Structure formats: structure tokens, C-alpha cells
Amino acid sequence: MRRFAHLCDHPRMAHNLESLVIRHTHRLSSPKGSAGEGATAARQFDAALTSVGFKLSAELLERLSGLSEAAVVHTARRTLRTVGEMVGDHVRHNSYFIDFPANVPDTEEFWMRCVAKALGDDKSRGKVLTQLTHGVLNLLSLPAYGRYQHTYEEMLAAQDELITSAGDRVTVLHLGRDLEDELTDLYLALAGSVTPLGEDHLRDLRTLAEQCVLGPQPESIPVRENRAVVNEARLAVGADLLLDTVTDVLRLACALSGGDVTLQEPTRFRALSRPARRALLAGLDAVVAANPAKLADVHAHREPFKRLGERLHPHEYPRWPHAADVFAVARGEKEARSFDSRVAKLLDEFDVLGAAQLLKAAPGKLFRALDLLLRTAADQEERDAVLAAAVQVAPEVSGRVVLSVREHFHNRDRETGQPRIFVNRRGRAWVLADRRPPVPAPDRARLMAALDAEIRGRLPRPGxxxxxxxxxxVALPLSGRATASGLGVLPRGSVSPVDGERLRFFVYWKESAARTDYDLSVLLLHADYSTDSWLSYTSLTAVGGRHSGDVTEAPDGASEFIDLSLDQVRGAFIVPQVNIYAGEGFEEVDESFFGFMLRDGEQRGRPFEPRTVRMKSELRGVGRVALPLVFRREADGRWRAKWLHLYLKGISSANQVEENQVSVAKVVRAVVEREQLTxxxxxxxxxxxxxxxxxxxxxxxxxxxxxxxxxxxxxxxxxxxxxxxxxxxxxxxxxxx
Missing domain, CATH: 3.40.50 (Rossmann fold)
Known part of the structure; x- marks a missing residue:
């Protein structure tokens, strides 16, 4: 059983690994236990799953029915905990207005009610009167504002039971293989992924690598971040490292220091053990000894390499002189002309043919430079040469890059003169006017036809x-970073139908150390992307919508909801957003997630009903305004969602839908009007x-x-x-x- 034999002795670790398999595969690893009469318990388990929108497959139900009742109950407890977290039902979702969505007052009426209560309270009366005499009122000074006025149990008692609907979500859990086999398969899939993984998936890969590093390995690990995570596990057990560039070593050092293996964020390198230092220096030495030209890669990350050198002390290890050269280049003491600088020099001299010829040695970089080369070319002869170079090296370019370039040129003609969106690896988005000269349509068409032929030749023949x-x-997942972790989440740019009469958004957050106020809002836009209206804590009721009320602190967790009747919405776009008004960011709080539910017109129930949840995604971005997705009314009157997974910078505090409506509309337009490969x-x-x-x-x-x-x-x-x-x-x- 290799390294899995110890799992039964560590119930918490076993549960975590079982949970990981369920989250990634919707399979339950083959349940273990003594044989028995577990049919009744299995049916009860299935019924409990139904309440959160899941069910057992017939095969899994049969397998559980043949186990003892105790074994079924044990499996049920662990599984219910996992699926509850997947859908967001592991926390208590209270609402400020106890009857929400019924009996939500007008905003001004509600505020006046809070003022009246404050004036009737001896402790707050004086402070509120002073504010009123100056004509400015701080809502947070009102005792009844922003804090739940009832318990979770009181809210439940005030709500009707949910009416079951055929449209409620049902997610099937299937029977998997033994846990060891499921973990191995998942490890091979994540480690060998041809597209970069999101942060949560990368974290899961680290967990899997610790368990699976001595077992079967993928034929290749093409994504460098994945390789760093696997190398960290290999180093821990003394296995050979997978290194073929100096940057691989830098990424591994970041992993060992708990830093960012994507190299987008600076890492504070820890003091490393002597064996780790020797492994890193030996790895650097071997890479450069095999190909001294790899020294040029140091320039892209000079500062991190300098800081790493201070930790590794290469002067103490004279037997690895090539490793010392790496840090000499980083300090500027040794020359190593970079490939990119040679390309830049040729382009500065408008030598497009020379640049294209040089770039053929780096096919991926040539593909990423195609737009620049084609629009810089002086005449058709030069453009023909660039296209010929691209066709020649296309078989050496990764499929992900070929598809990305194909999507880029498909949108190229419509982007000229229009807003152009930029999105970094952390989901931060910004929009600028596109001032690039156009690429001639015939050249664009020839290139796309060639790329289509290349892709077609690589696709399998599945029968x-x-x-x-x-x-x-659904947009092709060319990067895992274009998708948030969660349930029912689609890659950025995907389009999905919305079948239901009422749309309900929710956000949940739990602050870590400081008072934190997140505000759920919805911006309603006309077809020309101008503002129609909005729903927020300053506009509790509008165009068939209701806001559940503003909660301004979350030491024990807090939720906000917005309920919309789709047939009453006037605009063409519904744009939900989460604004950070005060406190901790999305990556600083203990937990934060967003989602939406769909309900039929007569369905009642609590503000949060897990089986009506269609999407729940983690909020993990560096901006202060989150834009998970946008809903668009089509010509036939039906609504469809387009997935964004974007974050705007916003301001340090007091972000509001009223203030960011223009920037949000620009981002929405740029994404909606862009066509993704699907x-x-x-x-x-x-x-x-x-x-x-x-x-x-x-x-x-x-x-x-x-x-x-x-x-x-x-x-x-x-x-x-x-x-x-x-x-x-x-x-x-x-x-x-």
C-alpha cells in the first residue's frame, strides 16, 4: 500500500483526503466496513443528501446497503460535512430582516426606524442628537443598524418550509475506487495538467504530492508551478528533482519558504536546512553545466535570485561553480545576454524578419509575439515570412498557447478601437482603450486557418x-486561474442558461482580526451599458428586487442576500458584485464566498436553501470589488449568465456600487463582447x-x-x-x- 497504509490510523487525514476526492471528482471512494444490513441507513443518508442538493447513484446506494449500519453512518457523517462545505451549508446564514424577502422596508423608512430606536435609548440618544444637529448621521452609531436583531433560530422559525421544485439542483455522487487509487488518479491528473492550476487546486496538489510522490508519476509535468510543488515533495523523500531551468530551482525555493511558486508575488525566503541548500545549489549547477545559455534566464527574476543567494551561501560550496555563476549574473557581476533582449534589439531596429527568425528558437515566445510582429511588419512580404515561421514552429508549441493565440486573433478585429480588458493571474482586471493598429484581415484569416489545422491534428478521435x-x-479552461474554486463554477467567459423565475445572490464572510464589512450589491444596466438602477444597502428595494439588509461586522460570520424577480427587471444586464466597505480583504478573512440560487415563483424557504444553490465560489482576489459573473437578457427574453471571476482595485475603504458603476460597466462590456473559444x-x-x-x-x-x-x-x-x-x-x- 506504499505510503497510504497509515491513513486508517489518522482519521482526520483520511477524512481530508476523502473530502478532496469528493470535491474534485464527485465520487465517493469505495466505502469500507463490515458487511451487514445497511439498506435503511443508506436510504436515510440519501434523503439527508437530498436536503443539500445531492444524491447517491444507484451503484453507490447498493454498495452502502451491503455494509453494516455503523459503517454507513460513519460514511454519511463525513460525506455530509464535505458536501455541506461544497454548497456553503456548513455555516449559519442569517439575514438582517427576519422575514426576507418579505417585509423589506424602503431604505429611508428603515433608517428613520433605526434613528427612532436610537433616540429612545439612553446610551445612544446624546450622540445621535449631536450628529443630527450637524446634519450628518453615521449609521454605525445607531444600535439597531448593521447588527443582527434576532438569532438564527428565530429567523428559521419565521420562515416557511421550502416547497420542493423539479428545478432544484441535484448533484449525483458516484461510487469510486479504493481511496489509494482515487488519490493516485487525481494526483496524476493535477500534476500532469497541461494548463496552470488555480491556487486552491495547487494547494490540493501539494497535499496529494506528499502522499503520492513515491508512487506512479505523470509522464511529464509541463506546468512549472506544478513541477515546483512536486519537487518540494520529492526533496522531502530524497528523490531526484525535476529541474531543467534555473527558474525551476527558484520556484522550488519559493515552495520551501511557503511563498508564491508562480513568482508573481515576492517571497521572503526562510533559513533553509543544509540538505535543502545543497540540493538547490546542486540543481542550479547541473542545469547551467548542461546548458550555459540558461544563465540568461536569471535576468527575468534578478531580485529574487539575489535574495535567494543570501540564504544559500554558494561561496561555501566551491564544488558547484556554475551555481555561483547564477548569483553573479543576478548581481550584475557576470554577463549573460538574455534571449528577450536580443529580440527587443531587433524590433527596435524594425528588423521583423530577423526577430522572427530568432524567435523560431523559442516557439512559445514566437506565438506570443505574433500580434506585435504582424502589426510591425513593413509590407506583405514580411507578414508572409512571420506567418510562415509560425506555421513551421506550430507543432512545437503547447496546445494551450495555440488555442490562446487562436482566441486572441478571433477577437482582434472587433477589439481595435474598443475597450481592451487586461486580467492578471490573481483575477485583477482593468480596461484600456485599444490603440494598436489592426492586423490585416487576410493575414488574420490565414493564421487562424493554420491554427485550426494544427489543433485539429492534435485532437483525439474518440469514436x-x-x-x-x-x-x-463553456469556455475552454486555458488556465485554472480563470476559474474560482467552488460548486458549479465555470471558466471565465463561459455562458450558461438561467432557468428560474427568481434569482437570489448570497455572500458570506467571517472576519479574522478586524471589523469587516462586505456589501452585496447588484448593478442593473441597459443594453448600452448605462446604469438603470441598483440594489444595495442604500437601495433596499428596486425593480422587483429586495436586499436582505446591511450587516457591518462578522466576528461569527455574516450573510447578505439579494432576491430578484427576473420578469420585473427592466435592464439588459444584472451585475452582482461584492464591495469591501471596511476591514479585511478577500484573502485576509477567515472565509468568504459568493453564490446564487434559482427558485420558482412560489417557492418559499429560508434565505439560504442549499438544494437551490446553482453556484458557490470562493472569493479570493487582491481587489476590493469582486465581480463573479453577469446575467444578460437575450433577444428571446431568456437570461444567460456569463462568468467573470474578476476583481477591481477599488479604493481602500467605503467601496459602493454607486461609485464604481462606470468602471464596472466598462469591464462588463469588455468581457461580454469578447468571444471565447468554447x-x-x-x-x-x-x-x-x-x-x-x-x-x-x-x-x-x-x-x-x-x-x-x-x-x-x-x-x-x-x-x-x-x-x-x-x-x-x-x-x-x-x-x-
Whole structure:
């Protein structure tokens, strides 16, 4: 059993690993326990799951029914805890207005009610009177404002029971293999991913690597951040390190110091053990000895290398002279001309042909520079040469980069003169006018045709392909950083239908050390992106919407809700947002997440009902304004969501929807009007006239008896066991190498 034999002796670790498998795969590792009559307990477990929007597959229900009642109860407790966290039901969601969404007062009426209560209180009367005489009132000085006036239990007693609806979400949990096998498969999938992982997935990979580093390994680890995490685990057990650039060593040093392996944020290097120092220096020495040109890579991260050198003391290890050269280059004591500087010099001299020829030695960089080369070229001859170079090196470029460049040029003509959005690795977004000269349409068309041919040649021939139509408009996950962790979350740019009469947003946060006030708001925009109205703590009721009330501190956690009747919304866009009014940022609080529910018109229930939750995502960004997604009314009157996962810088405090409506509208327009490459686009390439792929669109009813390749949002019950299944959890597997 390799390194897994100890899991049974550590129940908490075993639960954490089981939970990790459920979150990533929606599979329950094969339950263990003595045989028995567990059918009744299994049915009760299934019923309890239904209350949070989950259910057991028939195969899993049968497996549990054959175990003892004690084994089923043990499994149920651990699983219910996990799925509750997945949907956001692990915390108590209270609302300021106890009857929400009923009986929400007008804003001015509510404020006057709070003032009247304050004037009737001996402790607050004097302070409030003084403020009123000066014509300015601080709402936080009113005892009844911003703090729950009732308990969670009192709120529950005031609410009607939820009426079950056929539209409620049901997520199926399937029977998995033994825990060891599930963990190994998940480790191989994450470590070998061809696209970068998000922060939470990278953290999970670290956990898996600690367990799986001595077992089967992926054929390759193309993403450098993933390699750093795996190398950290390999170093801990004395295994050989996977290093072929000096930057690999720098990333590993960041991992050992608990820093940022993406190298986007500075890392404070810790004092490292002597074995770790020797391993890092030996790794640097081997990389440079094999290829001295790798020294040029130091320039991209000179400051981190200088700080690392202060920790490694390379002068104490004369047997690794090439490692010392790395830090000499970082300090400017040794020359190592970088590849990028040579390219920049040629472009400064307008030598496009020379730059293209040099860039052929670095195919990925050539692809990333194609726009610049094509718009800098002096004539058609130079543009032809650039296109020829791109076609020549295309087979050496990663599939993720080929697809990214294909998407870029698809949008290139519509972006010229229009707002252009920039998004960094942490989701921070900003918009600037696009002043780049256009790329000639014929050249753009030729390049896109060549890229399509390259992608088509790399795609598998899956035989019979069964597709859930709801997945066709999901954006290809070219980076895990374009998706937040959570349940039902789609990559940035994805479009999904909204079926329901009422849309309810929610945000939850729990402050860590300082009073923290998050404000859930909704901005309603016209078709031209001008403001129609908004819902927030300053506008509690508007256009068929209700705000649950402002909560201004969250030492024990707090929730806010907005309920909208979709048929009463006048505008073309619904833009939910979370503003940090005061206190800790999204990455500083103990916990924070956003989501939305869909309900039929007559459904009652608590403000938060887990089985009506369609999406719940973690809020983890560096800005002060979060924009999770936008809802757009289509020409047929139906609503569709487009996923954003963006953060605006905002201001240090007092962010409000009224103040950021212009910047939000610009970002929304830039994303809405940009067209992403989707799963549907890839399927079209996979199944055009030159292939022998049989594509069927699944109607949600009968499933074929033979094995298929299934692509959908979730795995349906009843698929042939030998089918290949691609869902949201492993959508990255669609990206060709």
C-alpha cells in the first residue's frame, strides 16, 4: 500500500483526503466496513443528501446497503460535512430582516426606524442628537443598524418550509475506487495538467504530492508551478528533482519558504536546512553545466535570485561553480545576454524578419509575439515570412498557447478601437482603450486557418461522442486561474442558461482580526451599458428586487442576500458584485464566498436553501470589488449568465456600487463582447468532414449501451463503465498537448 497504509490510523487525514476526492471528482471512494444490513441507513443518508442538493447513484446506494449500519453512518457523517462545505451549508446564514424577502422596508423608512430606536435609548440618544444637529448621521452609531436583531433560530422559525421544485439542483455522487487509487488518479491528473492550476487546486496538489510522490508519476509535468510543488515533495523523500531551468530551482525555493511558486508575488525566503541548500545549489549547477545559455534566464527574476543567494551561501560550496555563476549574473557581476533582449534589439531596429527568425528558437515566445510582429511588419512580404515561421514552429508549441493565440486573433478585429480588458493571474482586471493598429484581415484569416489545422491534428478521435448541449458554451479552461474554486463554477467567459423565475445572490464572510464589512450589491444596466438602477444597502428595494439588509461586522460570520424577480427587471444586464466597505480583504478573512440560487415563483424557504444553490465560489482576489459573473437578457427574453471571476482595485475603504458603476460597466462590456473559444468550438474541429467522429447531442433520456466519450457538465447515471467521461472537474483534459 506504499505510503497510504497509515491513513486508517489518522482519521482526520483520511477524512481530508476523502473530502478532496469528493470535491474534485464527485465520487465517493469505495466505502469500507463490515458487511451487514445497511439498506435503511443508506436510504436515510440519501434523503439527508437530498436536503443539500445531492444524491447517491444507484451503484453507490447498493454498495452502502451491503455494509453494516455503523459503517454507513460513519460514511454519511463525513460525506455530509464535505458536501455541506461544497454548497456553503456548513455555516449559519442569517439575514438582517427576519422575514426576507418579505417585509423589506424602503431604505429611508428603515433608517428613520433605526434613528427612532436610537433616540429612545439612553446610551445612544446624546450622540445621535449631536450628529443630527450637524446634519450628518453615521449609521454605525445607531444600535439597531448593521447588527443582527434576532438569532438564527428565530429567523428559521419565521420562515416557511421550502416547497420542493423539479428545478432544484441535484448533484449525483458516484461510487469510486479504493481511496489509494482515487488519490493516485487525481494526483496524476493535477500534476500532469497541461494548463496552470488555480491556487486552491495547487494547494490540493501539494497535499496529494506528499502522499503520492513515491508512487506512479505523470509522464511529464509541463506546468512549472506544478513541477515546483512536486519537487518540494520529492526533496522531502530524497528523490531526484525535476529541474531543467534555473527558474525551476527558484520556484522550488519559493515552495520551501511557503511563498508564491508562480513568482508573481515576492517571497521572503526562510533559513533553509543544509540538505535543502545543497540540493538547490546542486540543481542550479547541473542545469547551467548542461546548458550555459540558461544563465540568461536569471535576468527575468534578478531580485529574487539575489535574495535567494543570501540564504544559500554558494561561496561555501566551491564544488558547484556554475551555481555561483547564477548569483553573479543576478548581481550584475557576470554577463549573460538574455534571449528577450536580443529580440527587443531587433524590433527596435524594425528588423521583423530577423526577430522572427530568432524567435523560431523559442516557439512559445514566437506565438506570443505574433500580434506585435504582424502589426510591425513593413509590407506583405514580411507578414508572409512571420506567418510562415509560425506555421513551421506550430507543432512545437503547447496546445494551450495555440488555442490562446487562436482566441486572441478571433477577437482582434472587433477589439481595435474598443475597450481592451487586461486580467492578471490573481483575477485583477482593468480596461484600456485599444490603440494598436489592426492586423490585416487576410493575414488574420490565414493564421487562424493554420491554427485550426494544427489543433485539429492534435485532437483525439474518440469514436462515438455524446455531448450534453449545456456544455457547448463553456469556455475552454486555458488556465485554472480563470476559474474560482467552488460548486458549479465555470471558466471565465463561459455562458450558461438561467432557468428560474427568481434569482437570489448570497455572500458570506467571517472576519479574522478586524471589523469587516462586505456589501452585496447588484448593478442593473441597459443594453448600452448605462446604469438603470441598483440594489444595495442604500437601495433596499428596486425593480422587483429586495436586499436582505446591511450587516457591518462578522466576528461569527455574516450573510447578505439579494432576491430578484427576473420578469420585473427592466435592464439588459444584472451585475452582482461584492464591495469591501471596511476591514479585511478577500484573502485576509477567515472565509468568504459568493453564490446564487434559482427558485420558482412560489417557492418559499429560508434565505439560504442549499438544494437551490446553482453556484458557490470562493472569493479570493487582491481587489476590493469582486465581480463573479453577469446575467444578460437575450433577444428571446431568456437570461444567460456569463462568468467573470474578476476583481477591481477599488479604493481602500467605503467601496459602493454607486461609485464604481462606470468602471464596472466598462469591464462588463469588455468581457461580454469578447468571444471565447468554447467546448463547442473544439467539438466542431474534432468532428468536421475530415474526421470519422460520430457526435450525438444527449437529450437527457436514454444512454447508449456501448462505451462512448461523454462531455457534459456532470456525469449522468447509467453510462457504460468503459466510457471516457469529461465533466467540469476534468475539463482541462480537453486541451491537447
Amino acid at each position: 462515438r461522442l455524446l455531448v450534453d448541449p449545456d456544455v457547448l458554451d 467546448v463547442g468550438d473544439l467539438i466542431d474541429l474534432m468532428s468536421d468532414d475530415t474526421t470519422a467522429v460520430d457526435v450525438d447531442v444527449w437529450d437527457g433520456e436514454q444512454l447508449p449501451d456501448e462505451p462512448v466519450t461523454y462531455i457534459g457538465l456532470e456525469r449522468p447515471e447509467g453510462l457504460h463503465p468503459d466510457s471516457r467521461v469529461i465533466t467540469l472537474e476534468n475539463l482541462r483534459d480537453l486541451i491537447p498537448d
